[in-house]
Amino acid sequence: MKQLFILLMLFVSVKGECLSEPNTQKPIVVAASSSLPPYVIQDTNSGIQLEILKAAFKSQGITNIDIHYMSNKRAEQQLMQGKVDIALNFPPVLTPHVYKSDELLRYQNVAVSLANKELKINSIYDLAGKSVLAFQNATNFIEAPFKSVTNILRSYEEVVNQEAQVDHLMKGWVDVIILERRVFLYYLEKYKQSAEVKPFIVHAIFKEAPRPAFFYSKTLKNTFNLGLGEIIESGEYQAIIRLDGTEYAQLSEPELRE
Template sequence: MAKSSINMLLQACFFFWLFSALVHGKPLSLVTSEGPPHTINNKLFSGIDLDVTKAVLRQLGYSVKLNFVALGRAEMLVRSGQYDLMAPIFFAQDTDNFYISEPIVTYKPMVFSLSERNLSPESISDLAKYSVITFQGAPGYFGDAFKAMSEQARYKESADMSVIPEILAKSRYDFAVLDQYIFYYFYRINDKQRPIDIFKHHYLIPPVTASVAFKDKMLRDRFNYELKKFKQGKGYAKIVEAYLGRMEQVALTDTQ
């Protein structure tokens, strides 16, 4: 090989290395809002959604700096180009400078009851003759049938979601409505071995997928490719187990 060709090759390698260093040297800025166990503002752990996102980006060579803001602001901050990405995001599609990943987590809003009660509602409307506890603002998420039920049942919305599993466990209400991850996170927050077979699950509300939004399309595409491989491994299950403990009895999410 001619000396000039070798020099050109060395220069090309150098500039490629320099470009990679510049791209990967500065952490990606991720903006989110706190909502345990999906997103947690803590130096030691950051929640299921963010841990999955960080793990995939780490495989691509990126570090991530988390920024927590008030609910609703994250999307605007990424769309305006002030941050690199946000998570989670729901029901979104690609637009200019705003690109949506494949799902990272499946949220499963669930109706829970105590197994010993042997209750078997077939629809949300069936809950109207019972007592129901859920989170604040739930009717705005679950549609007209849920809103109608909330006006007929002995119905309560709690501003503190952490108390809902314990209230149901003590049989103070017939049913509780909460995302599966949130329910079991708070139920087992002090004991990851706490038995969960006391609860019965009623699949009356459709699941919702959560994604990551990027301002850079190429990074989104690379993320999707790596995310698929990550879900096929054991990393996802380990992240969930870290927050909820072993959950063999419950199919928490579709990781395919």
């Protein structure tokens, strides 16, 4: 009888531990853009946004993160169907079964033109009559009246590969490109390695855009928010923002503390 009692107590103890600890065996599936450095860098599974996400979950004892790279539109569909747990980019609309986390960081979308064209762009309306190349799904991410203004442009296209935006601008194939400021600077540095960079003007005509992560599970969202708060308090968040995502991913924990 005594042995049976001991076995029963062991069973209850083990079961209690399983219920109280987060399930780290099943991977958390994250949908991320395939081309958004320095925020997301597919080649190294790193980048500012991914490192913030991983660090926040790690502080909660969760390390099994599975990143799937896809377009913003596909990520939106996959999240709404529950095929992924998290989407890093999602249009700012109210959708059932999609829960918005606290703010990871802020994007600053900008319009960029070549200086020799002498374009006066002080507002979204000043884009009228110009050829514009924007990032994919820009009309759903950029605030009004951008979407309506696209109807009065000389031409308007969106691309997944944002490296092509810098190339098209420098070759004079379009009047204006629209993309996030850090993304532009990242691809500009890359472009400099093989081609001449012409003088350009950055037109800050859009508002800063808070960027949360979007979750299919409210519980998982709450877990992430706790972790995000912890890494902000510890200073780890500031280290990620300060460094390129690849550089941060290569640092060891002792180096982070120095």
